[in-house]
Amino acid sequence: MQEYWELYMKNLEGKPASILFNAGISMEMDAIKYIYPQIAFVKVKLKEPNEKGLLSEGEQPEITYLEDKLEASLIKFRIGKYVGRVISDGYVTFLYYLQFTYNWQDFLEYALDEFESYEISSGFQEDSEWNYYQKLLYPSPREWQIIQNHKVCEQLKAKEDNLHLPRAIEHKAFFQSEYKKDDLIEQLLEEGFKVQDEISNEEGYKGISFYRIDKPFYHDIDELTLYLIDLLETYDAHYDGWETSIVKS
Template sequence: MQEYWELYMKNLEGHPASIQFNAGISMDIEEFKYTYPIVAFVKVKLKEPNEHGMLSKDEEPEILFMEDKLEASLIKFRIGKYVGRVISDGYVTFLYYVQFTYNWQDFLAFALDEFESYEIINGYQEDREWDYFQKLLYPSPKEWQLIQNHKVCDVLKTKEDNLHLARAIEHKLFFSNGDEKKDELILKLDAQGFKIQSEIENEEGIKGFKFYRIDKPFYHNIDELTLYLIDLLEEHGASYDGWETSVVKS
């Protein structure tokens, strides 16, 4: 399994939530469903959440230490996989998928013996379809796009880019459901000030094209733009495939 983690924000039952999840697991999820059919959780009440119910900087070191202790215990007792963490509404919840539960209490005792001052609850239940991973932790296509947007913005910042300066931003799309609405889509994009560039084709032979417009790549600007494009393209049988731009310094 290729293990790598992603972090993003979403709205969860009316509250902002920080979601961290093991994205690498999704590549082997069918195998893991069979091996680890039980979802388990450790839910911790934060002592000093910030005004948004999220983890404060003062409490962060202790919660991260608890996370490490839980991970070490999981390895020691070999009971499953750590798949993600949710921080929201004054709580942090660590989620696992386990093969069996006969030593669940041993796992907890080893991991949490140093955290008696915290209010902690735990539990587990059968989840053979991995619904908690796929519906709670795993991002929707729009959430995935926001993750990618912020990665590109972060890279631009490391190159001393001024994200507030407008420049040509190039986008790509592919016609996932046929290109019957291609001409209509081009008219829509043209009306929004986009310029159509070259036609493209991916490795599976699916066709599409590149298009661009002068915009600012700052975080909330590019988020608003790409979410709009996702909806527009979906209405016309196409799928959005990301953006790129050049570095522009002050």
């Protein structure tokens, strides 16, 4: 299985949640989900959550050590794969898909023998369709876009870009069907975008590129791209990301 981890924030039952998950598994899930048919969890009550119910900076080293011990135990007993972690409402929940369950208790005892001061619960159940991975850990298209937005923002910051300075931001869209293409272009022009070239992707879908002067700062670009996702969907088009030039102070 590929190891490719992503971290993002989402709203979970009305409360902020930090989600860490192995995105690489999604590319192999159909081949492995029947090998690891049980979902298992280890849920730890945080001693010092921050005001949002998330992991505080002071408690992070101990929780990281606990996470490492669980990972070492998983390797020792060879019972499954670590797929993600959810931190929300004062708890951190580690999630695993198991091939075997007969030595689950041995796994727990080996991993958690140093953490008696924590309130910890655990368990497992059947999940051969990997619903917990797909519906809890895996991001929606809108959440994926935010992940990609922030990656680009971090890359720009690393090159000393001033994210608050407006500049041309170019976007791409591809059509599922083109019968609403002219209507979409008209709508984009009304909203101040300039439509550039007709493009196509590797799958042969046709699309357009368009740009407008905007700020690429985190909150601004999130609001804009989420709006474009919804707008393009009404015109049978798929949003395919953005790019911009570096602008320093």
